Amino acid sequence: MLPVRPWSRMVSTGILSQVYAGTSAWIRPTMLRGRPWTHMSHASMHKAAKSSDQWPHPLYVSDKIRDRKSTFLAHASTLPSPQAFPAFLDHLSSLSALKRATHCMYAYRITHPTLATGENDGGESGSGDRLARLLELSGCENVVVVVSRWYGGVKLGSDRWKCISDVAKDALDKGGFTKKRQECVIATATTTRKKRKRK
Template identity: 45%
Template sequence: MSLEEEVETIDAIFPDSLKEIGPRRYTLSIPDRRALVQLSFPSAYPDILPEVQSTEHVDKGLVEDILAQVYMEGEVVLFSLIQEVQEVTEEISEEAEEPETHQDHDETSAEAKAAIFAGWTLSDPVVDRKSIFVAHAFTVHSAAEAEAKINHLKEDKKIARATHNITAYRILRDAEKGIYAQDCDDDGEDAAGGRLLHLLSLTGVENVVVVVARWYGGIKLGPDRFKHINAAARDALEKGGYLKK
């Protein structure tokens, strides 16, 4: 995803949150917060981390720490940055706490988040009528491991707040007989889990669990929601190298 495409996506999710102030330079208004973050994007972005040039109503060092934590080389970062700054500023009162307290709080949060997402491959966000879909893929070798990874992922506040976390896993049990351990969960999105598992079977992926988080935007999408769930899942599987050539 290019910077221009990412900006269009963020505008669809958080209208008027980005203001272009120069070539590859934007002021980001954190939704529902007073915080402003000025960012500069190098020409090699997303292969190189963007630079936090200045901030208002939020500590610059805090934003830099959050950005460094959520950034993954080659992956766009604005959506995750906005979500994390929202969460941290919700819990921290800058007027009441010293900068050292901010740093300690963020380090603890960053360590917990790093542990939760370690090893997961994330898709680019799929956005339609303010609904957001993000898929996560992880290598597993047993049903128990798959369930444990799903539960661990849901410890993240953003994932826990998703309207639905649709899951499916497919694990090779006997190569000679072609036996697989597999299961799925709709999490309230009727028939979505079965469709996701069907995608895993069609693509022939093995030893992987996929979690597609959906944040409902207030407008029903009808059958399009299944298309977006599959698109996000396929993107995560491709990025993670699970799809067979």
């Protein structure tokens, strides 16, 4: 039997891919517990997410962003505890539309009963840390966000960070997780009322 060598980069969900020495055999990485990604249309994914009983919380999906043949998509959901995270990844891995994603990066932030955070770059160096920082700055609590990227063959350079942040913000906003956004809306409404009273 040929020895197995670790591949040089993390792909999909952070599981190291491996190549058999002396052969071109590729072992496709799977998500956490070995479940392969499968494929179907984006519309079907929404239906599957709603009808699945594997994950009890709503799954909020961002609009897709396409930039130079790369596609970015984010999913956000409530995460009650770090122990629930593997179940969330199992649920997400059952969504067939994510099969061909070349990168899946994530971050979660839980504040009750104690602060717990986690992130993974999923092959995009530094992206997990950026997502974790976004959750902190947005005041998100008990939430997980996963950004998937389908690489189109053209390197985006630093533009990819904007795409990753934009889809993550969109999914978090759709779920109502961002406190900063809620506070801005309340502050704007209060200011408008004060101006009306002065007149």
